Amino acid sequence: xxxxxxxxxIIQIGVAVVAAATLVACSSSSSDGTSSTTSAAGTAPAxxxxxxxxxxxxxxxxxxxxxxxxPAATSAAPTDNGGATDTGVTADEILLGTTQPLTGPAAPxxxxxxxxxxxxxxxxxxxxxxNGRKVTxxxxxxxxxxxxxxxxxxxxxxxxxxxxxxxALGTPTHTAVLDFIKQNKVPDLFVSSGSRSWNxxxxxxxxxxxxxxxxxxxxxxxxxxxxxxxxxxxxxxGQNDDFGKDGVExxxxxLGAGSLVDKQxxxxxxxxxxxxxxxxxxxxxxxxxxxxxxxxxxxxxxxAAQLKFAPQWVISNVGADIPTLTGFLKExxxxxxxxxxxxxxxPGSADTSNSWIKLFKTVNEKYNDNAPFDGNVVxxxxxxxxxxxxxxxAGPNLTRESVIEAVQKGGYTGPGLVSFRYSAxxxxxxxxxxxxxxxxxxxxxxxxxxxxxxxxxxxxxYTEQQPEAPANGLPE
Amino acid sequence: xxxxxxxxxxxxxxxxxxxxxxxxxxRHLALLAGGVVVVLLITGWFDDFANYQLATLGAYICAVAGxxxxxxxxxxISLGHGAxxxxxxxxxxxxxxxxxxxxxxxxxxxxxxxxxxxxATALFGAAFGVAAARLRGPYxxxxxxxxxVALPSITSHFEVFxxxxxxxxxxxxxxxxxxxxxxxxxxxxWVSLGAALITLFLLANLQSSAVGRHMRAVRxxxxxxxxxxxxxxxxxxxxxxxxxxxxxxxxxxxxxxxxTASPGSFGLVLSLTLLSAVIIGGLGSLTGAxxxxxxxxxxxxxxxxWIDGLGLDAGWAQNLHDHLPNATYGLLLILVMLLLPGGLxxxxxxxxxxxxxxxxxxxxxxxxxxxxxxxxxxPPTAPPAPTTPPPGGQA
Numbered sequence: 001x002x003x004x005x006x007x008x009x010i011i012q013i014g015v016a017v018v019a020a021a022t023l024v025a026c027s028s029s030s031s032d033g034t035s036s037t038t039s040a041a042g043t044a045p046a047x048x049x050x051x052x053x054x055x056x057x058x059x060x061x062x063x064x065x066x067x068x069x070x071p072a073a074t075s076a077a078p079t080d081n082g083g084a085t086d087t088g089v090t091a092d093e094i095l096l097g098t099t100q101p102l103t104g105p106a107a108p109x110x111x112x113x114x115x116x117x118x119x120x121x122x123x124x125x126x127x128x129x130x131n132g133r134k135v136t137x138x139x140x141x142x143x144x145x146x147x148x149x150x151x152x153x154x155x156x157x158x159x160x161x162x163x164x165x166x167x168a169l170g171t172p173t174h175t176a177v178l179d180f181i182k183q184n185k186v187p188d189l190f191v192s193s194g195s196r197s198w199n200x201x202x203x204x205x206x207x208x209x210x211x212x213x214x215x216x217x218x219x220x221x222x223x224x225x226x227x228x229x230x231x232x233x234x235x236x237x238g239q240n241d242d243f244g245k246d247g248v249e250x251x252x253x254x255l256g257a258g259s260l261v262d263k264q265x266x267x268x269x270x271x272x273x274x275x276x277x278x279x280x281x282x283x284x285x286x287x288x289x290x291x292x293x294x295x296x297x298x299x300x301x302x303x304a305a306q307l308k309f310a311p312q313w314v315i316s317n318v319g320a321d322i323p324t325l326t327g328f329l330k331e332x333x334x335x336x337x338x339x340x341x342x343x344x345x346x347p348g349s350a351d352t353s354n355s356w357i358k359l360f361k362t363v364n365e366k367y368n369d370n371a372p373f374d375g376n377v378v379x380x381x382x383x384x385x386x387x388x389x390x391x392x393x394a395g396p397n398l399t400r401e402s403v404i405e406a407v408q409k410g411g412y413t414g415p416g417l418v419s420f421r422y423s424a425x426x427x428x429x430x431x432x433x434x435x436x437x438x439x440x441x442x443x444x445x446x447x448x449x450x451x452x453x454x455x456x457x458x459x460x461x462y463t464e465q466q467p468e469a470p471a472n473g474l475p476e
Numbered sequence: 477x478x479x480x481x482x483x484x485x486x487x488x489x490x491x492x493x494x495x496x497x498x499x500x501x502x503r504h505l506a507l508l509a510g511g512v513v514v515v516l517l518i519t520g521w522f523d524d525f526a527n528y529q530l531a532t533l534g535a536y537i538c539a540v541a542g543x544x545x546x547x548x549x550x551x552x553i554s555l556g557h558g559a560x561x562x563x564x565x566x567x568x569x570x571x572x573x574x575x576x577x578x579x580x581x582x583x584x585x586x587x588x589x590x591x592x593x594x595x596a597t598a599l600f601g602a603a604f605g606v607a608a609a610r611l612r613g614p615y616x617x618x619x620x621x622x623x624x625v626a627l628p629s630i631t632s633h634f635e636v637f638x639x640x641x642x643x644x645x646x647x648x649x650x651x652x653x654x655x656x657x658x659x660x661x662x663x664x665x666w667v668s669l670g671a672a673l674i675t676l677f678l679l680a681n682l683q684s685s686a687v688g689r690h691m692r693a694v695r696x697x698x699x700x701x702x703x704x705x706x707x708x709x710x711x712x713x714x715x716x717x718x719x720x721x722x723x724x725x726x727x728x729x730x731x732x733x734x735x736t737a738s739p740g741s742f743g744l745v746l747s748l749t750l751l752s753a754v755i756i757g758g759l760g761s762l763t764g765a766x767x768x769x770x771x772x773x774x775x776x777x778x779x780x781x782w783i784d785g786l787g788l789d790a791g792w793a794q795n796l797h798d799h800l801p802n803a804t805y806g807l808l809l810i811l812v813m814l815l816l817p818g819g820l821x822x823x824x825x826x827x828x829x830x831x832x833x834x835x836x837x838x839x840x841x842x843x844x845x846x847x848x849x850x851x852x853x854x855p856p857t858a859p860p861a862p863t864t865p866p867p868g869g870q871a
Contacts, residue, residue, distance in 0.1 A: 146642055147741035150734040151532070158525035158661070172641035176736035179646070183660055240632065241641035267632040267640055269739070 083133075086399040088163030094130065094391060094398065096166045097138045097156035099173065104143035105268040109294040109324035109376050110169060113192065114139040116380025117167060117387075119368035120360075124388055127474055131396040135388070138162060142173055144268060149173040150180075157186050164189055164403060167210070167383045171195040171243040172268075178204050187403050189390065190383050190429070194318065195242040196454055199428035206400075208407055208422065210383055210429040212345045214243060214291065214316065215454040217433055218250020220343060221314050223450070223459055224435050225287055226254060229312060233261045235285035237276060237300055239292060240265035246454075247291035247316055253456060261285060266296055273299045274307075281309040288312070292319040298328035301336045313340040317433065322443060323349065323374035334441050343433040345417050347466075348443050349378050355469040356382075356415040363473065382415040389414065389475040413467050414475070417449050428454070432462055500684045508677045515673065519665045527665040528733070529773065534668030535561075535730035536769040538675045540753045541762055542722025545679055547751070548760020549688060550715030551695030552608060553616055556623030558746035560720050561727030562739070563600050564593035566631070568728035569643035569737035576646040586647055586732065590671065593728030594721050601720020605713040624747040628739040642738025645731050668729045675722050676762055682718065683762070691715050752805070756812050758819025767820040771808070776801040 083091025100114040101107045118137050125134035138160055142148040149170070156162045157180075164187035168174050171193040178197065181188045182204050190210035191198045194217060198209035225234055234255060238244025244265060252259060262283035264276035277300060280288055288311045290300055297319035304310065320342035326333040347354040352361075360381045364373055371377060391398065393406040410422035418432045432451030436443040449462040470476065519527055543557050554560075571589040575581075604623065611619055631637035650663035682688050693701040694711045702708050731737040749772050757768025783796045816823055 145740035146640070146736055146738040147734060150736055151528075154525060154528050154661075158523070158528065172639070172738070175641055176644065176734070176738065179644070179735055180660075183649075240639035265639075267629075269640060270629070270632070 085397050086163060087161050089133070089398050092129075092133055094133050094135050095138065095160070095162050096135060096164055096387070097140070097160060097162035098166050099140055099142045099149050099152050099156070099168045099170075101144040101169060101173075102139070102141035104145060105271075105295055106144040106170065106293045108327060109321060109374075110192075112371060112374070112376040113167070113169065113380040113383075115371065116364070116368055116377040117384040120363055120381045120384035121388075122367045123363045124384075124474055127472060130388055130391045131398070133398075135391070137166065142170075144170055144173060146173050146176040150176050153177040153180060157181075157184050163187070163398075164400065166190055166387050167192045167380075169193065171197075171239075172241045174198075175242065178207060181206060185400060187400050187407075189403070189407065190386060192379075192383065193243065194246070194316075194429075196246050196428070197242060199426065199454075201425050201427045204427075206404055208427045208429070210386065211318075211379075212418075212430040212433045213428050213454055214246035215250035215253070216428075216431070216452055217316055217343060218247040218252075218289070218291075219254050219452050219454075220250075220433055220435065220450050220459060221289060221316070221341070222251040222254030224341060224447075225251070225289070225314060229287050232286040232312070233284055234259065234287045234289065235262040235264070235280050235283060235311075236260050236289045237264045237266070237273075237280065237292065238290070239296070240267055243318075244291045248289070250454070251289050260289075266292070268293065268296070271295075271299060273303050277303040277307060277309065280304075280311070281307055285311050287314060289314045290319065291316045294319050294321060294324045295328065298325050301325075302329060302332070305332070305336055313337075315340055315342045317343050317345070317375075320443070321349075321375035322438070322441065323372060324376060337438045338441070340438045341435060342438075342443060343435050344375075344443070344445070345430040345433040346375075346378055346382055346415055347417065348436065348445070349374050350442055354466075356466075359469040359473050360415075378415070385414050385475065386412060392475050415466075415469070417466055418451055418462050419464070432459075501681065504677055504680050507680075508673055511673045511676070515666070515669045519662055519669070522665075524659050524661040527659070527661040529777070531661065531664040531668040531733040532730070533769055533773045534665070534670075534672040535726045535733055536750070536753065536773055537669075537672035537766055538726030538729060539723045539750050540726075540757070540769045541672075541675050541679050541765040542719040542726070543750050544754045544757070544760055544762065544765045544768075545683070545691075545722070546715050546719035547754055548758075549683060549695065550691040550712060550719075552712060552715060553613075553751075554608075554620040554716075554719070555617055555744075555747050555751065556620035556625075556627070557719075557723045557750045558742045558744065558748075559624045559627035560597050560601060560723035561730060561746065562627055562631070562737070562742035563597045564724030564727030565731035565737040565742060566637065566643065566727075567593040567596045567724070568731050569645045570636070572645050572647055572732075573643065581648050583648075583651060586667065590725060590728045590732070594725040597724020597727065598717050598721035601723075602713060602717040604720070605716030606709075608716050609709040609712040621744075621747075624744050628742050628744075631739045640739055642736050642741070645735050645737060647732060647735075664733050668733055671725055671729050675725060676766070679718075679722065680762055687711075687714065752809055756808060756819055758816075758821030761819065761821035763824065764819045764821030767824075771820075772805075775805060775808075779804060 083089075088095040098114055098117070100111065102111045102114070114137070118139065121135040121137055124130070129135060138156060140152045140156065142152050149168075153165070153168070156165065165181065166189045168177075168188070169192035174191050174193060175195065175197055178188075185206060188204070188207040190208055192210065194209065194211050194214040196213050196215060198204070198207050199213065200207070234251075236244075236248045236251065238248050248260070248263060262280055262285060264279055266273050266276060273296065281304070288300075290297060290313060292300060292315070297315055301313065320340070322333065322337060325337065329336055347357050349357065351357050357378065360378055361373055363381060364371060364377055368377065389412050390403055390406045393409065394403040395406075407422050408424045410420060412420055412422070416430050417434055418430050421428050421431045432449055434445050434449040435447050436445045438444070450459040451462045452459045519530065522530065539557055539561055543554060546552050546554055568589045571592055572586070575585050575589070607619065608616055631642075632639050637643065650658050650660060654663070690701070690706050690711050691714075693704065693706060694708050698708050701711075727742065730741065734741060753768030753772045754765065755768070756764075756771050757766070758764030779801050780797060783793055783800065786793070788796070812819055818825065
């Protein structure tokens with residue numbers, strides 16, 4: 001009797017589990033449904049590139065040995081351990097790791113970044129690599145879930161023994177692993193997020209930001225609002241973490257505390273933004289500053305259109321890439337985005353006259369399966385270029401300390417429209433950004449490039465010209 | 477008349493139970509000591525990442541052991557244990573942040589936080605248990621499912637929990653006395669597995685005590701149990717409270733190991749994973765709780781390593797990485813339910829033991845007849861006494 005009871009309860013529980021699992025599967029597949037096209041397109045190249053990078057090992061090492069007469073290679077040879085200068089560095093390879101949202105709410109658009117990084121490293125490896133070593137990037141998918149990032153970052157550092165983390169993506173995800181990274185003294189280069197958390201040189205000495213931080217961005221966007229939409233009711237719509245918080249704080253630094261009529265937030269795991277957009281409409285907002293990832297920019301624009309709410313949108317550059325948004329909004333993109341204000345610290349993907357865009361397009365065709373060329377590809381390749389710059393500057397005797405010193409030395413120029421702020425005390429990235437306005441479906445740069453700090457300093461015009469891309473695509 | 481007849485055997489049973497409970501306690505203490513030795517040896521031998529995985533395992537064991545008590549021993553289902561872990565996790569995170577902000581350090585800080593997380597979750601579990609004790613079958617499943625879905629979402633709506641980003645969990649480095657080479661992961665594995673061993677020890681004693689017997693009586697036949705003088709709701713609420721406490725400790729340990737408490741750590745998938753671990757391991761069995769936790773924590777890693785070892789081309793490997801662990805997991809769950817109702821622990825029990833003929837136990841029923849309850853040695857002599865006689869007498 002007890003036995004049959006057990007059977008029955010086991011079956012009941014089993015049915016319940018299966019039912020619940022189906023529920024979860026349905027909800028996750030429906031949320032994937034919105035993103036399926038872009039994320040599928042993004043994951044495929046990400047998957048293929050590491051393998052092609054490792055199959056490229058043979059040609060690269062021969063390239064390295066034929067290059068042995070170069071001073072870099074000869075000076076690398078006599079070091080101890082056959083060229084292994086630190087964890088993750090051998091005579092012919094530098095192993096890097098990164099956590100990326102290849103699936104989940106931030107995957108649309110962002111899943112293409114690591115593929116572009118890998119493509120650029122592969123291109124560099126075929127040209128001889130860095131000081132005779134090829135660069136290999138191990139990409140792991142955290143689904144934009146901080147709990148997964150915690151485990152995967154440990155896997156990269158403790159199990160795969162990477163030399164450094166590069167371009168780990170996401171504010172909520174990467175915030176969770178800062179202490180672990182500090183404890184293990186791993187260089188944490190160029191976090192793909194504009195949170196100010198990366199800029200804490202005394203607290204997290206090995207962590208560096210790369211893109212313009214959200215507060216600086218917010219100040220510059222706020223300045224544009226002040227000059228062009230004076231007297232209008234300004235509101236904000238932001239992600240409910242440091243991304244949204246830092247950005248809104250920047251806007252308020254320019255417009256004044258309490259100047260925002262309404263502030264709404266969203267959670268990346270909840271795709272219903274109807275209540276928030278409705279609240280913005282009810283508050284009579286005329287200008288909405290949006291600190292959103294691309295998926296939620298699209299949700300906000302779409303929901304507002306359904307509610308017949310048409311404010312002036314001012315969108316953070318991380319959520320304003322037009323090709324990415326077109327993946328969501330399709331033919332509605334043009335009318336919905338026309339006139340929207342955003343900013344960029346990199347040349348726009350549509351700016352084919354720019355030497356860097358020309359270079360990245362060539363690399364994209366040859367090494368990235370000719371993926372649709374958008375802001376994410378430019379971003380990935382630009383971050384890869386900065387990585388190559390600092391690895392080269394750290395010298396042939398590459399160690400974790402030497403690469404951190406190299407970043408702190410600063411003075412790097414490249415695809416960015418502005419300079420970096422790197423120094424021993426400043427670990428934030430690009431110093432400023434340039435406003436652009438969508439005209440006829442193209443993000444058109446408007447006005448000067450501004451730089452500022454994340455405090456109360458005024459905006460300063462940046463006048464230096466962007467350098468031309470090197471002919472061979474590699475930093476000298 | 478019937479009562480006078482039944483009291484005498486019950487009294488003798490109580491005496492023998494008391495004598496046996498001493499030997500049970502000694503046996504459990506011996507197992508605990510053995511467990512400590514094994515943990516010390518394994519963590520010393522493993523590298524940092526393996527120790528980190530062990531630390532994760534410890535958190536799972538706490539929660540799964542609690543859930544197996546609830547579902548296997550007391551007969552209540554919970555699809556919301558992940559949410560209970562969240563209460564423990566967030567309590568530990570908030571407390572550790574308070575301690576860190578006020579510069580409070582010391583070896584007692586972390587255990588205090590973990591204890592607070594356990595108590596907070598137990599209190600919540602007691603309150604929820606009152607509602608749960610009124611619900612049966614699918615209604616209970618539905619209510620706990622709602623808990624599992626709702627609680628993590630609540631964290632998005634209050635500033636203090638910092639949304640999806642979650643709370644950072646600061647804690648003191650390992651005690652300096654352990655040496656400079658003693659890694660953080662080694663320390664995390666010690667704390668986590670220590671918590672798991674304590675949980676297992678306490679729950680094993682509970683299962684072989686009168687309380688455990690009451691729970692099994694309520695599980696097997698509520699009417700019979702209440703006729704025997706047991707309060708069914710009280711027993712069920714107690715089971716829910718104890719199970720919640722274990723889940724809270726597991727959640728606290730989980731937050732300590734991940735160094736973060738975020739809604740993503742405690743989602744619905746975690747709740748379902750815990751229940752799967754209970755079923756795969758074997759309902760009601762603590763050995764099964766350990767085995768089931770090992771499966772859910774390591775299966776993905778084993779499969780990933782196996783796929784990497786195959787030398788497939790990258791596209792295929794990525795496909796397998798994405799889908800094989802989930803598919804295997806589902807298949808395993810189905811196979812266990814069909815072929816091994818007693819789970820892995822039941823499978824272990826089928827292996828004949830060489831020493832059993834030397835120490836025959838009087839009155840012990842054939843183990844396979846009691847797939848869930850036979851894990852502990854005490855019940856077999858006593859269990860027929862409180863539960864089955866009354867209905868039999870009536871008939």
